Amino acid sequence: MSSQIKQAIEAVDSIFNARSVAVIGASQDPGKMGYMTLNSIIQGGYEGDIYPINPKADHLLGLRAYPSISHVPGPIDLIVVVIPAPYVAAVLREAVEKGVSAAVIISGGFREAGRPDLEEELHSISKKSGLRICGPNVQGINYVPNKLCAMFWPLVTAPGPIAIIGQSGTVTASLAEWAEFEGLGISGAVNLGNQVDLCESDFLEFFAEDEKTRAIALYLEAPKDGKRFQQTLQRVARKKPVAILKSGRTAGGQKAAASHTGSLAGIDEVFSGACRQLGVFRADDLEHIFDSVKAIATMPEPQGNRLLVLTTSGGSAALGIDEAEKRGLSIPPLPAPLVEKLKKAQSIPAFASFSNPLDFAGVNIENFREALPILHQFGVADIYLLIFGDPVPGGAEAVEQLASEMSAPLVVSYLGGGALQRSDSVKMQAAGIPVFSTPDRAARGIAAAVWNACYRKGKGDISATVY
Amino acid sequence: MSSQIKQAIEAVDSIFNARSVAVIGASQDPGKMGYMTLNSIIQGGYEGDIYPINPKADHLLGLRAYPSISHVPGPIDLIVVVIPAPYVAAVLREAVEKGVSAAVIISGGFREAGRPDLEEELHSISKKSGLRICGPNVQGINYVPNKLCAMFWPLVTAPGPIAIIGQSGTVTASLAEWAEFEGLGISGAVNLGNQVDLCESDFLEFFAEDEKTRAIALYLEAPKDGKRFQQTLQRVARKKPVAILKSGRTAGGQKAAASHTGSLAGIDEVFSGACRQLGVFRADDLEHIFDSVKAIATMPEPQGNRLLVLTTSGGSAALGIDEAEKRGLSIPPLPAPLVEKLKKAQSIPAFASFSNPLDFAGVNIENFREALPILHQFGVADIYLLIFGDPVPGGAEAVEQLASEMSAPLVVSYLGGGALQRSDSVKMQAAGIPVFSTPDRAARGIAAAVWNACYRKGKGDISATVY
Numbered sequence: 001m002s003s004q005i006k007q008a009i010e011a012v013d014s015i016f017n018a019r020s021v022a023v024i025g026a027s028q029d030p031g032k033m034g035y036m037t038l039n040s041i042i043q044g045g046y047e048g049d050i051y052p053i054n055p056k057a058d059h060l061l062g063l064r065a066y067p068s069i070s071h072v073p074g075p076i077d078l079i080v081v082v083i084p085a086p087y088v089a090a091v092l093r094e095a096v097e098k099g100v101s102a103a104v105i106i107s108g109g110f111r112e113a114g115r116p117d118l119e120e121e122l123h124s125i126s127k128k129s130g131l132r133i134c135g136p137n138v139q140g141i142n143y144v145p146n147k148l149c150a151m152f153w154p155l156v157t158a159p160g161p162i163a164i165i166g167q168s169g170t171v172t173a174s175l176a177e178w179a180e181f182e183g184l185g186i187s188g189a190v191n192l193g194n195q196v197d198l199c200e201s202d203f204l205e206f207f208a209e210d211e212k213t214r215a216i217a218l219y220l221e222a223p224k225d226g227k228r229f230q231q232t233l234q235r236v237a238r239k240k241p242v243a244i245l246k247s248g249r250t251a252g253g254q255k256a257a258a259s260h261t262g263s264l265a266g267i268d269e270v271f272s273g274a275c276r277q278l279g280v281f282r283a284d285d286l287e288h289i290f291d292s293v294k295a296i297a298t299m300p301e302p303q304g305n306r307l308l309v310l311t312t313s314g315g316s317a318a319l320g321i322d323e324a325e326k327r328g329l330s331i332p333p334l335p336a337p338l339v340e341k342l343k344k345a346q347s348i349p350a351f352a353s354f355s356n357p358l359d360f361a362g363v364n365i366e367n368f369r370e371a372l373p374i375l376h377q378f379g380v381a382d383i384y385l386l387i388f389g390d391p392v393p394g395g396a397e398a399v400e401q402l403a404s405e406m407s408a409p410l411v412v413s414y415l416g417g418g419a420l421q422r423s424d425s426v427k428m429q430a431a432g433i434p435v436f437s438t439p440d441r442a443a444r445g446i447a448a449a450v451w452n453a454c455y456r457k458g459k460g461d462i463s464a465t466v467y
Numbered sequence: 468m469s470s471q472i473k474q475a476i477e478a479v480d481s482i483f484n485a486r487s488v489a490v491i492g493a494s495q496d497p498g499k500m501g502y503m504t505l506n507s508i509i510q511g512g513y514e515g516d517i518y519p520i521n522p523k524a525d526h527l528l529g530l531r532a533y534p535s536i537s538h539v540p541g542p543i544d545l546i547v548v549v550i551p552a553p554y555v556a557a558v559l560r561e562a563v564e565k566g567v568s569a570a571v572i573i574s575g576g577f578r579e580a581g582r583p584d585l586e587e588e589l590h591s592i593s594k595k596s597g598l599r600i601c602g603p604n605v606q607g608i609n610y611v612p613n614k615l616c617a618m619f620w621p622l623v624t625a626p627g628p629i630a631i632i633g634q635s636g637t638v639t640a641s642l643a644e645w646a647e648f649e650g651l652g653i654s655g656a657v658n659l660g661n662q663v664d665l666c667e668s669d670f671l672e673f674f675a676e677d678e679k680t681r682a683i684a685l686y687l688e689a690p691k692d693g694k695r696f697q698q699t700l701q702r703v704a705r706k707k708p709v710a711i712l713k714s715g716r717t718a719g720g721q722k723a724a725a726s727h728t729g730s731l732a733g734i735d736e737v738f739s740g741a742c743r744q745l746g747v748f749r750a751d752d753l754e755h756i757f758d759s760v761k762a763i764a765t766m767p768e769p770q771g772n773r774l775l776v777l778t779t780s781g782g783s784a785a786l787g788i789d790e791a792e793k794r795g796l797s798i799p800p801l802p803a804p805l806v807e808k809l810k811k812a813q814s815i816p817a818f819a820s821f822s823n824p825l826d827f828a829g830v831n832i833e834n835f836r837e838a839l840p841i842l843h844q845f846g847v848a849d850i851y852l853l854i855f856g857d858p859v860p861g862g863a864e865a866v867e868q869l870a871s872e873m874s875a876p877l878v879v880s881y882l883g884g885g886a887l888q889r890s891d892s893v894k895m896q897a898a899g900i901p902v903f904s905t906p907d908r909a910a911r912g913i914a915a916a917v918w919n920a921c922y923r924k925g926k927g928d929i930s931a932t933v934y
Contacts, residue, residue: 031860108828108829109818112818112828113816113817113818113828114817114818139857153857153858153883153885154857154883154885166782167782168780168781168782168783168785168856169780169782169856169857169883170779170780170782170783170856170857170882170883171780171782171783171786171856171883172883173856173857173882173883174783174856174882174883174905177883177885219782221782221785245786247782247785247786247788247789248785248789249789249793250788250789250792250793251792252788252789252791252792252798252823255788255822256776256781256784256785256788256789256823256824256826285786285790285905285907286786286882286905286906286907287754287905287907287908312637313635313636313637313638314635315633315634315635315636315637315638315686315688315714316635316637316638316641318635318688318714318715319638319712319714319752319753321714321717321719321722322714322715322716322717322719323752324719325716325717325718325719326716326717331719331722349580350580350581351576351579351580351581355722356719361575361579361580362575389635389636389637389638389640389641390606390620390621390636390637390640391620393498415637415640415641415753416620416621416636416637416638416639416640416641416644418620418621418644438641438752438753438754439753440752440753440754441754
């Protein structure tokens with residue numbers, strides 16, 4: 001491992017795995033970021049020392065507050081800065097004095113606000129002192145294995161297999177919220193801000209080695225350093241699946257991205273081609289990147305692209321298969337001996353449709369229990385999509401058990417099922433089975449996982465047609 | 468109006484606006500459809516007479532039960548049938564005796580279960596007697612203006628502007644659930660089942676004339692009678708916007724649809740072309756048809772395709788504009804005098820990005836309050852997309868007020884906003900402002916509304932490029 005990579009990993013580690021944190025500009029006003037950030041750290045369950053810094057308060061949110069960093073008795077690993085831009089540099093210098101390793105600078109008001117001079121000062125302090133900086137102008141960082149949610153918004157605590165890196169606070173927040181809401185959870189989330197020091201490549205290096213992370217979602221407008229980014233991706237994508245959502249697909253989108261982060265988005269097709277070569281999955285939109293990393297991170301790696309659909313709802317299956325075929329998945333027929341065996345299964349009605357999709361034409365979880373082992377035994381497919389239309393009593397339990405007994409990946413699409421759908425979907429997702437709210441989205445997620453598996457196995461010929 | 472159209476409307480009306488309903492096979496077992504259906508009718512708030520029919524019960528769910536239709540003292544407009552297939556024909560004959568106008572036959576076990584003979588009997592009774600039938604093999608019907616949810620699942624009561632017709636119970640259920648969950652509501656929902664009598668064309672005719680319905684969502688595998696369907700669509704689409712989701716886009720999807728409803732899906736491209744000519748919006752997937760009818764039914768008709776994006780989040784705006792341009796919307800620049808005026812607005816920070824997207828680079832609802840009237844005054848756009856990233860306090864109130872003051876359509880995309888997002892989104896949607904969970908989905912919905920408006924104005928040249 002090169003020293004640049006080591007340094008990147010150590011830098012991010014010094015933030016994510018900090019054992020003590022000071023919040024500069026902690027506030028008791030619930031509307032302020034200084035309150036929200038401190039609150040996130042406390043509510044997130046952080047187990048290290050927390051030092052609110054505020055010259056006007058003795059205590060904040062039940063913790064002893066200090067007038068400045070130098071007043072803090074113990075060592076400080078990380079400072080999280082939420083004070084106006086003009087005062088940030090002075091605090092960083094104080095932090096360097098104190099021996100602080102890293103800073104997350106939430107404060108805005110730098111380059112993006114017409115003050116590149118203030119930003120240059122931060123850059124220069126970081127360069128000279130070795131203090132590593134995330135930001136400025138970020139919502140913060142969240143590293144769940146260390147229970148450190150140093151992010152003013154949102155507070156996400158559910159541990160899970162995906163890491164989120166976003167060149168937009170809201171996009172990062174949105175993906176993290178979905179992951180928590182659905183029971184998927186995250187390993188970490190970070191948004192990049194003005195990248196005065198640490199950039200997307202540094203976080204990619206960290207998550208590539210992070211054992212809690214199984215897949216990385218990256219929202220990008222333009223890399224800070226294109227050449228380094230390409231080299232990093234090339235290496236990182238070999239170790240760990242990466243999905244990218246990049247704005248600037250159209251002229252207007254490029255202009256919008258440029259005015260947001262001041263960087264040129266580059267020719268879109270070239271970027272797509274580069275992603276394919278590097279083994280990076282390029283997503284079409286916000287739901288697509290979420291569905292893709294969810295599938296990649298939670299499905300056992302599929303051994304091929306043959307999809308078998310088992311369903312309670314014929315219409316939903318038709319929609320799922322449309323999307324699956326469009327994305328290059330194969331829908332194998334059922335061989336006659338298999339159909340014979342299925343027809344003998346006790347619970348499956350005679351009027352079921354014994355093809356692919358295998359349509360049980362009604363809601364009965366026993367149908368799935370009986371059919372799946374038979375299908376698996378015949379080895380006709382690499383992935384099984386279970387479509388639950390309307391409430392399916394006992395669904396989550398059955399699927400969890402089946403998933404534990406089978407080596408092939410099970411994916412669930414659950415729709416039209418009201419309160420039971422919601423609770424059972426979260427249960428299954430938390431148990432590591434990917435659940436999607438529509439069959440189309442399930443098909444897109446599965447296609448991403450197949451694409452990823454093909455890349456990993458060096459099957460370039462298949463990866464060119466599945467996406 | 469031809470007599471065929473009149474008959475269709477009267478037939479559906481006799482179901483939807485029934486003044487008395489008997490549930491044949493009503494049950495006290497909460498797991499049974501006979502219970503669920505009766506429960507939906509009662510919980511839905513139906514104000515007509517309800518007669519549970521069950522030879523073994525005196526009372527069901529608090530209502531007096533009767534052993535058979537002929538025992539019911541008053542007249543019965545509609546029967547809802549939830550008994551095994553072999554017994555249905557006899558009940559229909561009894562209903563004809565009693566003077567019943569129509570039947571919703573939820574029971575399955577007919578053609579789809581290898582018993583075309585039983586289905587033929589129903590057909591023949593209907594033909595001879597004039598009894599109109601929805602089904603068999605359906606989840607039921609729901610007509611909110613009459614508070615009649617004769618559907619075993621789901622129970623949806625929120626009144627709203629969209630009608631759902633689905634050749635799949637689950638697809639119908641899913642769209643109806645989303646509409647209720649989001650605060651959009653429905654006028655009616657029906658799923659077609661085996662269409663022994665009434666088919667998609669009949670329901671289209673009804674909703675075309677229904678004053679509570681502003682747009683129709685149709686999920687279709689194949690029309691019952693292609694020629695009539697085409698003629699109906701041609702006429703109906705002129706009166707009221709129709710969006711279609713049709714499975715069978717691929718060979719596998721066609722096969723799946725065929726095995727579900729036994730009908731051939733037809734050549735997909737031909738169908739797409741026909742839709743365009745008829746002015747019917749063809750959606751790509753389940754979320755797309757929902758987003759499309761939502762936008763079409765709730766946006767004031769846009770006067771053109773120029774979209775202006777106002778945002779708290781630069782990244783989200785870039786994603787929205789990408790999708791908007793891809794779909795043929797135009798993203799006009801801001802003229803210099805307008806920018807000058809915006810820069811003088813009190814609340815808008817100097818470091819905002821004064822272009823399209825107009826990026827306020829922070830969360831402050833006052834920015835929207837000040838900017839929108841200025842933008843509208845200059846008339847630079849036909850539609851305004853407001854992107855809320857993270858929680859935006861006061862958002863719903865401000866948007867509702869702005870929408871009431873402006874003639875141009877406002878559309879909201881709200882993401883990453885936690886509990887406030889959820890509650891404010893429902894508020895805005897219930898007030899008639901379309902809200903989307905991602906900027907991509909908002910852009911797709913807007914494009915559908917523009918496509919629809921272009922068709923209505925006869926601007927074929929624009930409708931060819933916006934979709």
